[in-house]
Amino acid sequence: MGILEVKDVGKRFGGLKALSDVNLSVKENSCHAIIGPNGAGKSTLLNCLVGKLIPDTGSVMFDGQSVLGRSPHEINQMGISRVFQTPEIFADLTVFENMMIPLFAKRDGAYRLHAYESVSNERALIEEAERMLDDVNMLDKRHMHSASMSRGDKRRLEMAMCLVQNPKLLLLDEPTAGMARADTNNTIDLLKEIKAKRDITIAIIEHDMHVVFSLADRITVLAQGTPLVEDAPENIKGHPKVQEAYLGETH
Amino acid sequence: MFGLEKKDATLLLLVAALTIFAPFLLNPFPEGSAMAQFNAGYPDLMQRFVIFGIFAIGFNILFGLTGYLSFGHAAFLGVGSYAAVWMFKLLSMNVLPAILLAVVMSGLFALLIGYISLRRSGIYFSILTLAFAQMMFALAYSVLTPITGGETGLQLALSDPRILDGGTADGNLPVPGLFGLEMRDSAQLELGAWVFTFNIGYYFCAIVMLLAFYLAIRIFRSPFGMMLRAIKSNQQRLNYTGLNPKPYTLAAFVISGMYAGLAGALMASMDPLAGAERMFWTASGEVVLMTILGGVGTLIGPVLGAGAIKYMENIISKINSDILHGWFAFLPDGLEDFIVAVIYPFIGKGWHLTLGLIFMAVVIFLPGGLVEGGQRIARAFRRKKPDTPKSAKTEPAE
Ligand SMILES: Nc1ncnc2c1ncn2[C@@H]1O[C@H](COP(=O)(O)OP(=O)(O)OP(=O)(O)O)[C@@H](O)[C@H]1O
Numbered sequence A: 001m002g003i004l005e006v007k008d009v010g011k012r013f014g015g016l017k018a019l020s021d022v023n024l025s026v027k028e029n030s031c032h033a034i035i036g037p038n039g040a041g042k043s044t045l046l047n048c049l050v051g052k053l054i055p056d057t058g059s060v061m062f063d064g065q066s067v068l069g070r071s072p073h074e075i076n077q078m079g080i081s082r083v084f085q086t087p088e089i090f091a092d093l094t095v096f097e098n099m100m101i102p103l104f105a106k107r108d109g110a111y112r113l114h115a116y117e118s119v120s121n122e123r124a125l126i127e128e129a130e131r132m133l134d135d136v137n138m139l140d141k142r143h144m145h146s147a148s149m150s151r152g153d154k155r156r157l158e159m160a161m162c163l164v165q166n167p168k169l170l171l172l173d174e175p176t177a178g179m180a181r182a183d184t185n186n187t188i189d190l191l192k193e194i195k196a197k198r199d200i201t202i203a204i205i206e207h208d209m210h211v212v213f214s215l216a217d218r219i220t221v222l223a224q225g226t227p228l229v230e231d232a233p234e235n236i237k238g239h240p241k242v243q244e245a246y247l248g249e250t251h
Numbered sequence B: 001m002f003g004l005e006k007k008d009a010t011l012l013l014l015v016a017a018l019t020i021f022a023p024f025l026l027n028p029f030p031e032g033s034a035m036a037q038f039n040a041g042y043p044d045l046m047q048r049f050v051i052f053g054i055f056a057i058g059f060n061i062l063f064g065l066t067g068y069l070s071f072g073h074a075a076f077l078g079v080g081s082y083a084a085v086w087m088f089k090l091l092s093m094n095v096l097p098a099i100l101l102a103v104v105m106s107g108l109f110a111l112l113i114g115y116i117s118l119r120r121s122g123i124y125f126s127i128l129t130l131a132f133a134q135m136m137f138a139l140a141y142s143v144l145t146p147i148t149g150g151e152t153g154l155q156l157a158l159s160d161p162r163i164l165d166g167g168t169a170d171g172n173l174p175v176p177g178l179f180g181l182e183m184r185d186s187a188q189l190e191l192g193a194w195v196f197t198f199n200i201g202y203y204f205c206a207i208v209m210l211l212a213f214y215l216a217i218r219i220f221r222s223p224f225g226m227m228l229r230a231i232k233s234n235q236q237r238l239n240y241t242g243l244n245p246k247p248y249t250l251a252a253f254v255i256s257g258m259y260a261g262l263a264g265a266l267m268a269s270m271d272p273l274a275g276a277e278r279m280f281w282t283a284s285g286e287v288v289l290m291t292i293l294g295g296v297g298t299l300i301g302p303v304l305g306a307g308a309i310k311y312m313e314n315i316i317s318k319i320n321s322d323i324l325h326g327w328f329a330f331l332p333d334g335l336e337d338f339i340v341a342v343i344y345p346f347i348g349k350g351w352h353l354t355l356g357l358i359f360m361a362v363v364i365f366l367p368g369g370l371v372e373g374g375q376r377i378a379r380a381f382r383r384k385k386p387d388t389p390k391s392a393k394t395e396p397a398e
């Protein structure tokens, strides 16, 4: 049994079958990559895991509990954090404030009225936020308005916001898209380091094969809403079906 | 100091100083001079400055932080006024129980209305709050006459029980007070041609406003305040970060409703009557204007906005054509009449026109309101001194 068990999941958008018969088992503390051509349904699958979409059929179990029917904030509190394909951050807040909010969510739960205490007195959380910012090389940007950052920086910030929550399962939707090569390599190193240091399971969607093969323990190839093959990275590279799925598309 | 950062403590002390010395600051012109027209240092107006300041500070906690634009906040002001007057009628002329009941009642109303209205966001939320407020206005005006006094409003009567006070000795209506201090009492100080009035009611309201302001600063700097700003910024991210935006927004709604109730109670404490017109939609719109004019989401902005609007409402509206003729009498007759004719639409009842123009100018040229204006001026001054390296730093709104 993996920490994440997706069984027979299907999802339609009107006439479009975005997902059908998706079965996926992600082992605890592994890194599972989901690859596939554009429009294969990768983001849709992720949306079904975090409560953004409810699948039409099938079940999704995380850590022995069903996530279906729970709202996104409840699913996050179960230990799932997610990075979006287009960065979702608090653009009106500073980088530092962006880091504090997930820390409060982790410590205080979905709602707690701390209206009289000052944020600046939360020494322990502030230190944690700064340590994480240091890990992603953004400590010097802590006072920056996050809206004014580059797209790559926004991604790194979003990833830091997820990592600082110490999630059991981290879902990454193309975390390096729009990043410079050097930042992509930094991200790979960061994720490797996190994997080595903590108990964390990662599910990553990525088009950049360098990233995929640097990180993944297992790879699932998704095409037209259905998993084509699932195997270890070394077996995926030369797999004829994978070649077909990718070469059949203009990629 | 007071558990605040240095910058916030300075701001609080500055506001405290300004309110304490307001009777002087607002009366810069000698009595009887032509400019005495512009003196605002009389109790009635000064009370209004701080009371509407409280109203706007509270409104800004909802609108400024979460971005939810309520168009019905005057309803809570009205609830506060009615509750306070009822307390004067039934229990005592002491203002404290009146204020307490007003804050509790407006909080309960805000809880109910907020719970329903916050099911929607954006324009639908605004419309829902507007609908609730207009419903409450209509009820207060007609059906609920036994509770609200209907058209005439709720007033004190000699026959009221006032359990704690007992009967009034003379045949006069009692006045609101605080342990023997009467809110309407004033002391006057004459210094040469200047007359300054120190009113107990004003100082009481000013102290309450300073407390309300202090509390607002604490909220702005708290984790709760940060969550509210996060709600305005990106609710989706907040959801996926494990936070439930709903109770946060509702809490902000209730808190701002309680501020409105507090303001309503103070209005009733200064003048013990309450009427349905306090809940009318124009009153709700006014606090929106105050907040935007002063600076949405800034600490001091709403207070400035409230002051500016109440000043115009009371001072500019009092200028009439005779006064204008007096000012321009030194000009040749034809020119005098011409200038008076040009200015006339902007004064007296035309003060709304002046307000509208100023409002438009602020929204277009100073989206951050009067506070942004102040910051720009301050920055321009600092830039003249090249040896201040900090001036380039973008400062968070004050
Ligand atoms: N909310 C939606 N409503 C309707 N159709 C949708 C919706 N979301 C996705 N789709 C469609 O479902 C299909 C799968 O989309 P999805 O975003 O999951 O693909 P993807 O594998 O993530 O692609 P990419 O690599 O481009 O991100 C696409 O055809 C897309 O147009």
Ligand SMILES: [Mg+2]
Residues within 6 Å of the ligand: A042, A043, A044, A085, A173
């Ligand atoms: Mg996608």
